[in-house]
Amino acid sequence: MATQTIFTDWKPGYAEQWGHVPLKVAHALHQSPLFTLDAIAELIDAYPRQHYSLIHMGAQGGRRFWKEGELGGLKGRDVIDWIAQGRMWLNLRSVRSVDRRYADLLDAAYEEIAVRAPGAPMFNTSMGILVSSPKAQVYYHCDLPGQALWQIHGRKRILIYPTDKPFLAPENLEDIALFGIEEDVPYHDWFDAHATVLELGPGDMAHWPLNAPHRVENHDMLNVSLTSEHWSDEIVRRHKVNLANGFLRHRFGYAPRSRALSGPGYAAKAVLQGVMRRMKWVEQKRSARRPIEFKLDAATRGGVVAFAPQGAFAPLGH
Numbered sequence: 450m451a452t453q454t455i456f457t458d459w460k461p462g463y464a465e466q467w468g469h470v471p472l473k474v475a476h477a478l479h480q481s482p483l484f485t486l487d488a489i490a491e492l493i494d495a496y497p498r499q500h501y502s503l504i505h506m507g508a509q510g511g512r513r514f515w516k517e518g519e520l521g522g523l524k525g526r527d528v529i530d531w532i533a534q535g536r537m538w539l540n541l542r543s544v545r546s547v548d549r550r551y552a553d554l555l556d557a558a559y560e561e562i563a564v565r566a567p568g569a570p571m572f573n574t575s576m577g578i579l580v581s582s583p584k585a586q587v588y589y590h591c592d593l594p595g596q597a598l599w600q601i602h603g604r605k606r607i608l609i610y611p612t613d614k615p616f617l618a619p620e621n622l623e624d625i626a627l628f629g630i631e632e633d634v635p636y637h638d639w640f641d642a643h644a645t646v647l648e649l650g651p652g653d654m655a656h657w658p659l660n661a662p663h664r665v666e667n668h669d670m671l672n673v674s675l676t677s678e679h680w681s682d683e684i685v686r687r688h689k690v691n692l693a694n695g696f697l698r699h700r701f702g703y704a705p706r707s708r709a710l711s712g713p714g715y716a717a718k719a720v721l722q723g724v725m726r727r728m729k730w731v732e733q734k735r736s737a738r739r740p741i742e743f744k745l746d747a748a749t750r751g752g753v754v755a756f757a758p759q760g761a762f763a764p765l766g767h
């Protein structure tokens with residue numbers, strides 16, 4: 450796919466709105482041969498274990514839970530079928546580093562964004578392919594890099610919330626920077642009255658202001674979506690401040706007041722977070738948080754089985 454052909458209906462005003470307000474933009478990635486279900490099944494067959502996440506979650510409106518699991522050796526075609534029958538999502542998190550063809554497509558997309566919505570240079574781009582069940586949901590959370598969600602198959606709704614209190618507090622960003630768990634941001638139903646709601650079908654892309662909290666609800670069909678992420682100098686600086694402020698707060702009980710992105714305070718924090726990132730304390734906090742709790746059940750279409758503490762299995766149902 451050549452440059453300048455990914456956005457099929459770029460309208461006047463998008464460049465000015467890009468990154469400042471939630472935006473829905475038409476794209477053509479859903480027509481790429483790289484995103485047919487067969488192509489994605491092939492990708493899953495060869496996908497390295499360390500680069501995917503498989504999540505099993507509660508029903509919409511039901512008890513909130515989140516378990517992480519494994520594909521259990523199923524073929525890609527069956528994995529997609531199991532997800533179509535179940536209540537989970539598979540995130541192929543690092544498609545860019547796993548397969549050059551997808552990297553080229555991502556580069557083309559970002560080159561086109563840079564031309565159409567000129568701004569600070571974007572780098573360290575990445576792409577995740579999300580395969581998710583009918584009625585699956587992604588809970589309220591926010592992400593540190595710049596992000597977009599590109600719909601490929603199926604339909605879903607994304608709700609995008611304001612970037613300040615009561616929807617998001619600096620401590621939330623600090624905890625995400627430190628521990629890497631995006632879903633711990635507090636959420637209440639009444640937030641929804643303040644959300645921008647975008648309905649996404651194949652060929653729709655959503656982009657939103659940096660760190661804007663969001664949640665996603667699939668409609669009643671299998672969904673395939675892409676997330677793309679990018680960094681810029683300013684996003685990197687914000688990340689360093691979040692890490693340093695979070696470290697000061699958790700480790701020393703000190704409540705940081707400054708979120709300055711330059712000057713002596715910023716310089717000290719940039720050094721501090723560099724040292725701290727390599728420390729065992731952060732490693733331990735991170736590794737303690739996400740156990741692998743289930744695998745796909747080869748015997749039951751759409752089913753999963755739990756890894757019990759001693760390695761025995763117990764059915765979890767759908």
Ligand SMILES: [Fe+2]
Pocket residue numbers: 590591592596663
């Ligand atoms: Fe997200």
